[in-house]
Amino acid sequence: MSLATELTEKEIKTTTEKKIVTGAQGVLLSLLEEGVDTIFGYPGGAIMPIYDALYDFSDSLKHYLVRHEQGGIHAAQGYARITGRPGVCFATSGPGATNLITGIADAQIDSTPLVCITGQVFSHLLGTDAFQETDVIGVTMPVTKWSYQVTRAEEIPEAIAKAFYIASSGRPGPVLIDITKDAQNASFEFGYKKWKKIASYFPKPKLNLSAVQAAADLINQAKKPFILWGQGILLSHAEEEFKAFVEKAGIPAAWTILGLSGLPTEHPLNVGMLGMHGNYGPNLKTNEADVIIAIGMRFDDRVTGDLKRYAKQAKIIHIEIDQAEINKNVRATVAVNADAKEALQALTTLVEEKQHKAWVQTFKDCYEIEYNKVIRDKLYPSTDKLQMGEAIRVISEQTDGQAVLVTDVGQHQMMSMRYYNFKQLNSNITSGGAGTMGFCLPAAMGAKVGAPDRQVVAVIGDGGFQMTIQELGCIFQYQIGVKIVILNNNFLGMVRQWQQLFHQKRYSFTEMVNPDFVGISKAYGIEASKVTDRDNLQAEVKKMLEHDGPYLLEVVVETEENVFPMVPAGDSVANIRLE
């Protein structure tokens, strides 16, 4: 007996009544035990027994037939991000499973809990280059939090129970269970035990109170403290504790794009976005602050720029659940290796009530400069062509900042992060670390399925839209009421911007000759319209939002618009450019 089993068996909770089922049925019963009611997937040879069993479970398990496995995994991501529960995704062996990989990698770097179940060839064929055989465990190993190959039906409940526990505990992430066809077909006695502990797995460190005290001491002495927050706030559901901490300590706070909507955009101490296309103040002040409090973020290079010139003057407090992130990119003066919620609860009681008025004012001054140089012209442009920023402003106003905003990757994404006024917490879904084009449309679909009562707006560029455009089929089939906004500049805009700024305007393969998006949408049975001028923007956005069911709005924007401010890649945050 392994050490893990030895220790875990003491922890085991409930067991359902035992009955003889097939492995395939066991998979579905296990999902029900975990409270799953939604699956995104695509059938195929090696997963057919599971799909056959699913036919009898349609009352309790709603399956969405996506049009490509990449659509399935991104939908599961969108679902997981909005519900906070693991997204579940099915795919067959070989190409079915390899089509999941982009989404798995995306979920791994963005800490999204997923349970992917893939069919595999019969166990006696493993390693023989059988039809549709790919070593899925091997190819997904670098991008999964954990994976396991099941070759016997009896292993199924334990593998799935562990999968859910691992995916959703500690720093969440994607797990993959690969199940051979013979294991799906075989009969066994089903019983289910939820997993609560694995001897070799340490998801949640106990809070070290002396580290918290050291952090509080630094904060209480600080003259120019500055908070950087990331998705950890959302993942640990610490939004309230975070707000209380920020307000009591009176410290200006800036976000990474995955932390966005952890605190309302208009909160007086929310000073904006960090990083390459972030706000002027937060980047500049990073190199002026005396104490930086980083919470649930990992100092990604898009946030820090050149590390050798990053916050060298500051003492760094790093509150982070994943030990491997501490001292990875930026060395911490005080490391609090803990869950953000627990750490903030303790920290708030220890910090003195303060208002750093003059220091906070310097951020406001920076914002004034940025507003006059950049923001006003983006939100209220006088150009002939529509601008991306104003489209986001109009969507933001008309949804009253209450929508779930799902974005793809590129200029439209940066504009959305910068200009959507989030009033509702946990409402921003985007591909951050991986920067996966094609993420948005299926992720929005999954988010709408996960939050059917909320307005879900997908903002996509013309490039990314065409990467997973096939999911219009899934949206139509299940009438998933997502509102799709294409900001069409007929360019791969972000790449074009770099070509303009750093490659002497050599627009190498970034111009797109696009199809009729409205026509495509209508052919899929999804109502659509197109807007090209300012006078119609408000009315068209209104029409889209009021439409009952899915809707696509193509907004034709300026072809060569740039996102500013910008910290050029590899430069110091202090060298942020406003133009």
Place this chain on the structure above:
Amino acid sequence: MDYNEFASESEEKNYTIFAFTENKVGLLNRIIIIFTRRHINIESITVSESEVRGVYRYTIIIRSKLETVEKLVKQIAKQVDVLRASFYPEEATVFQELAMYKIPMSSIVNASEVEKIVRDSHARILTVDPEYIIIEKTGHQEETQELFEKLAPFGILQFVRSGRVAITKHMKDLRTYLREQAEAYS
């Protein structure tokens, strides 16, 4: 031993990484990926059951900067099936390698010459066959290499050296580490 003790060192040197793990299919791959990702070459790797039944010990030798090894070890430690990972500079461990040399009988005209080399090198003769002899030596790489040079004139038919195995000098045992670690997590 805490790795922060060496936190000031920034030159490349040999480090011994230990990972204590469950015995799981594919785990070796999962651990090695962490090195490949960072384009780090592993000098040697040895896996065997440890002093605790069912717990496997990986002994991995790399040449690297302290800062890098520190990050690698944390990324190994966070793998689900890894119980504990740690690292040590060479001087904090006692280590050995095993080497085997196959020499053709035909080249040995003067048996006492070979005997002397074996004796002086603290090696031993493992097998004597009408066609060849096999000599075995444990020691540090320089020592097994030295013997290689001495035997070279006789014509070495085959030579093999194992990965390094190592034991730490400090007295704290694995169970204590594991108990402390378990207590640090909820």
